[in-house]
Amino acid sequence: xxxxxxxxxxxxxxxxxxxxxxxxxxxxxxxxxxxxxxxxxxxxxxxxxxxxxxxxxxxxxxxxxxxxxxxxxxxxxxxxxxxxxxxxxxxxxxxxxxxxxxxxxxxxxxxxxxxxxxxxxxxxxxxxxxxxxxxxxxxxxxxxxxxxxxxxxxxxxxxxxxxxx
Amino acid sequence: xxxxxxxxxxxxxxxxxxxxxxxxxxxxxxxxxxxxxxxxxxxxxxxxxxxxxxxxxxxxxxxxxxxxxxxxxxxxxxxxxxxxxxxxxxxxxxxxxxxxxxxxxxxxxxxxxxxxxxxxxxxxxxxxxxxxxxxxxxxxxxxxxxxxxxxxxxxxxxxxxxxxx
Amino acid sequence: xxxxxxxxxxxxxxxxxxxxxxxxxxxxxxxxxxxxxxxxxxxxxxxxxxxxxxxxxxxxxxxxxxxxxxxxxxxxxxxxxxxxxxxxxxxxxxxxxxxxxxxxxxxxxxxxxxxxxxxxxxxxxxxxxxxxxxxxxxxxxxxxxxxxxxxxxxxxxxxxxxxxx
Numbered sequence: 001x002x003x004x005x006x007x008x009x010x011x012x013x014x015x016x017x018x019x020x021x022x023x024x025x026x027x028x029x030x031x032x033x034x035x036x037x038x039x040x041x042x043x044x045x046x047x048x049x050x051x052x053x054x055x056x057x058x059x060x061x062x063x064x065x066x067x068x069x070x071x072x073x074x075x076x077x078x079x080x081x082x083x084x085x086x087x088x089x090x091x092x093x094x095x096x097x098x099x100x101x102x103x104x105x106x107x108x109x110x111x112x113x114x115x116x117x118x119x120x121x122x123x124x125x126x127x128x129x130x131x132x133x134x135x136x137x138x139x140x141x142x143x144x145x146x147x148x149x150x151x152x153x154x155x156x157x158x159x160x161x162x163x164x165x
Numbered sequence: 166x167x168x169x170x171x172x173x174x175x176x177x178x179x180x181x182x183x184x185x186x187x188x189x190x191x192x193x194x195x196x197x198x199x200x201x202x203x204x205x206x207x208x209x210x211x212x213x214x215x216x217x218x219x220x221x222x223x224x225x226x227x228x229x230x231x232x233x234x235x236x237x238x239x240x241x242x243x244x245x246x247x248x249x250x251x252x253x254x255x256x257x258x259x260x261x262x263x264x265x266x267x268x269x270x271x272x273x274x275x276x277x278x279x280x281x282x283x284x285x286x287x288x289x290x291x292x293x294x295x296x297x298x299x300x301x302x303x304x305x306x307x308x309x310x311x312x313x314x315x316x317x318x319x320x321x322x323x324x325x326x327x328x329x330x
Numbered sequence: 331x332x333x334x335x336x337x338x339x340x341x342x343x344x345x346x347x348x349x350x351x352x353x354x355x356x357x358x359x360x361x362x363x364x365x366x367x368x369x370x371x372x373x374x375x376x377x378x379x380x381x382x383x384x385x386x387x388x389x390x391x392x393x394x395x396x397x398x399x400x401x402x403x404x405x406x407x408x409x410x411x412x413x414x415x416x417x418x419x420x421x422x423x424x425x426x427x428x429x430x431x432x433x434x435x436x437x438x439x440x441x442x443x444x445x446x447x448x449x450x451x452x453x454x455x456x457x458x459x460x461x462x463x464x465x466x467x468x469x470x471x472x473x474x475x476x477x478x479x480x481x482x483x484x485x486x487x488x489x490x491x492x493x494x495x
Contacts, residue, residue, distance in 0.1 A: 003334050004172070007172055007334070007337055007341065008172065008175075010338075010341050011175050011176060011341060014344055018183060018348060021348070021351050021352070021355065022182065022186070025186070028257060029260075032257060032258075032259050032325075033325050035272065035322075036270065036290075036323065036325040036326070039318075039319075039322055040322050042323060042326065045326045082314070085314040086312070087272050087290075089256050089274070090257070091256075091420065092358060092362060092421075094366070095359075107365065109441070109448075113312060113314060116284075117285050118274075118285040118286075118287070118288045118312075119446075120441060120450060123417045123441040125366075125417075146443075147369070147416070147417045147448075148415040148443045149413050149414050149415040150415075153369075153415075154369075154370040154371075157365075157366035157370050158366065158370050158372060158375075160362075160363050160366040161363065161366070161372065161375045169337070172337055173337070173340075176337065176340050176341060183348060187351070190354060197423075198424060198491065200437065201424075201435065201487035202491070204484075204487055205484040206484075207488060210488075210491045250477045250479040250483075252477045254437045254439070255422070256421075257422045276439070276453040278453070278476075278479060281449075282449055282450050282451045283450040283452070284450070
C-alpha cells in the first residue's frame with residue numbers, strides 16, 4: 001500500500017469512529033426531546049420525532065405512527081397533566097448503534113406538580129429503537145413499562161447487557 | 166488540489182467534528198458542576214462557573230455576576246438547604262453549539278432530605294447559555310422556571326426544538 | 331519533519347482525542363449499567379462490571395470483589411426491593427480520564443414503587459473509580475454517601491472541582 005493510501009485509510013477509520021460518537025449524541029438528543037415535546041403539548045414536534053411506522057407501547061396505551069402520537073399529546077388526559085405541571089425526564093441512555101439502527105435503554109421519571117413540590121408519578125424502564133433516515137435519526141419503537149415489581153420492565157433493563165461491555 | 170492538500174483538508178474537517186464533540190462534553194460538565202457547587206456550599210467554585218456578565222434568573226431571584234452567585238451560595242437560605250441535605254440534579258442536556266456560543270436545555274430536580282427519604286422540592290425547566298473563553302466554557306445566562314402548569318417553563322422547553330433534528 | 335510525518339502526527343493527535351471521547355462514553359455506560367443490573371437481580375452482570383479488587387463502599391455496607399457484589403444482589407434485602415419495584419438512576423457523570431484510570435462523580439436516586447406512584451428512597455453522592463482492562467473499563471471503587479446534611483457526601487461532590495474546568 002502506498003503512503004497516501006495508508007494515510008487515507010487512517011483518516012477513514014477515524015471518521016467512522018467520529019460518526020459513531022455523533023450518532024450517539026444524536027440519539028441521546030432525539031430521546032431527550034421527547035419530554036419537552038409532551039410537557040409543552042407540542043404535538044407536531046412530538047410526532048416529528050417518530051418515523052412513519054413508529055410504535056409507542058406502554059401499559060397505558062399503544063400508539064401507531066406519528067398521527068396517533070400527536071393525538072395522544074392533544075388528548076384531554078395529557079392536557080390535564082400539562083395544566084398541572086408535568087416533567088418527563090430521561091436518564092442518560094445506554095446506546096447500541098448498529099449501522100443505521102440503534103437501541104437505547106433509559107429510566108424515565110414523570111414528575112407532577114403539587115401544592116408542596118412535586119410527586120413522582122411514574123418511574124419506568126424504556127427501550128427505544130431508532131432508525132437513521134435522510135432527515136436524521138427517528139424513533140421506530142419505544143416500549144415503556146412502569147417499574148412496579150412485575151417482570152416486564154426487567155426484560156427491558158436486562159437488554160442493557162446485550163451489548164459487549 | 167494536490168494530494169497533501171486534500172489529506173490536510175480531510176484531517177481539518179475531522180478535527181472540527183471532534184472539537185464539536187469535545188465542546189458538548191465541556192458544556193455538559195460545566196452544567197453538571199453547578200449541583201456539586203451549590204450542594205456543598207462551594208461559593209467560589211459556583212461563582213467560577215460564570216462569566217463576568219453572567220445572569221442567573223429564576224422565579225426565586227435574579228443574580229448578576231459571579232459575586233452575586235457566590236453571595237447566594239453563602240446565604241442563610243442556601244446554607245439551611247445544605248444542612249438539611251440538598252441535591253441539585255440536572256438531566257442530560259439538549260445542546261446547540263454555534264461557534265463560541267452554546268445553549269443547553271435541561272430539566273433540573275432539587276431533592277431535600279427528610280426523615281423518610283427525600284422529597285422532590287422543585288422540578289424546573291432550564292435554559293443555559295454559555296460562552297467559550299480563554300479559560301474554557303463559562304455560563305453567561307441561566308433561566309430556571311419551576312414546572313407548575315404556568316407558561317414560563319414551556320417557553321424554555323420548546324426551545325429544544327429550535328435546533329435541526 | 332517530512333510532509334508525511336506531519337500528517338501522521340496530526341492523525342495520531344486526533345486519534346488520541348477520539349479515544350478520550352470513546353473512553354468517556356464507555357465510562358458513562360459502565361456506570362449506567364449498574365442500575366439495570368441491581369434492579370433486575372442480574373447478579374452475574376452486576377459482578378462483571380467490577381474489577382477483581384473492586385470495592386463498593388456505602389453507609390449501608392462495604393463489598394469487596396465481584397463475589398460480594400453478586401451476593402448483595404442475591405440477598406433477601408435486595409430481592410425485597412426488586413419485588414417492590416426499585417430503580418437505581420444515575421445522573422450524567424462528571425468524568426476525569428487519566429490514561430488507564432478514570433474517576434466519575436454522579437448523583438444517584440433510588441426510587442421505590444408505592445401504591446400512589448414512587449417514593450424517593452435515597453439520593454446520594456457517588457465517586458466511581460475505573461480502570462481500563464483488556465476486557466474494557468471496569469469499576470475499581472465506588473463510594474456512595476446519602477445526602478442527609480452530613481459532610482461525607484460533600485467530600486465526594488467537591489471532587490468534581492479537582493479537574494481543570
